[in-house]
Amino acid sequence: MTNCPICNGKIEYKTKSITYRYKEHTIEVEQSGEYCLECQESFLSPKDLKSTKLEISNFKRKVDHFLTTDELKRIRKKLHINQQEASTVFGGGIRAFHKYETAEVTQSKPLDILLRLIDSNTISFDDIKRVAL
Ligand SMILES: [Zn+2]
Incomplete structure (x- = not known):
């Protein structure tokens, strides 16, 4: 142009x-x-x-009180799982965490809450795996 x-x-x-x-x-x-x-x-x-x-996207996530892409990545790494393993446990399709962490899609509110509870050690990842898989 x-x-x-x-x-x-x-x-x-x-x-x-x-x-x-x-x-x-x-x-x-x-x-x-x-x-x-x-x-x-x-x-x-x-x-x-x-x-x-x-x-x-991260600005909007902060406004809407959603975990940012970096926070998601940090929590996932803390659980020692890759994107594919995270998607298997938490659902949303095999590429779900890739999409969340690259801001292609924003994670659902229930998942956001769940990850915050895991991050704050309110519930353990073992508990999640026990009921999820
Ligand atoms: Zn003009």
Whole structure:
């Protein structure tokens, strides 16, 4: 794209500080993409959006009180299981934990609660395995 489809202004590929809003909360993200120098309209490709996806998803998870991708990974590693083993125990399909940890999908609330209870040693992973498998 060289000219803006809205105002015919000049388009430039650059990285801009963008304020992202979610439920009364805001975050500043560095968003790469094509921007019109005249009307400031942004044209973001799937690749551009992918570059901020993890950051935005984790921001939303924090707002909604869900474990972030890093927290999920930390808890899973604490249990000494890989993504596939975690998915086998907790369900959701073989790639479930891969999806949760890469922010492709957010884990369900019951799973989030369960992982928090395991993390705080309120219930043991052995107890979970006993009833899950
Ligand atoms: Zn424009």
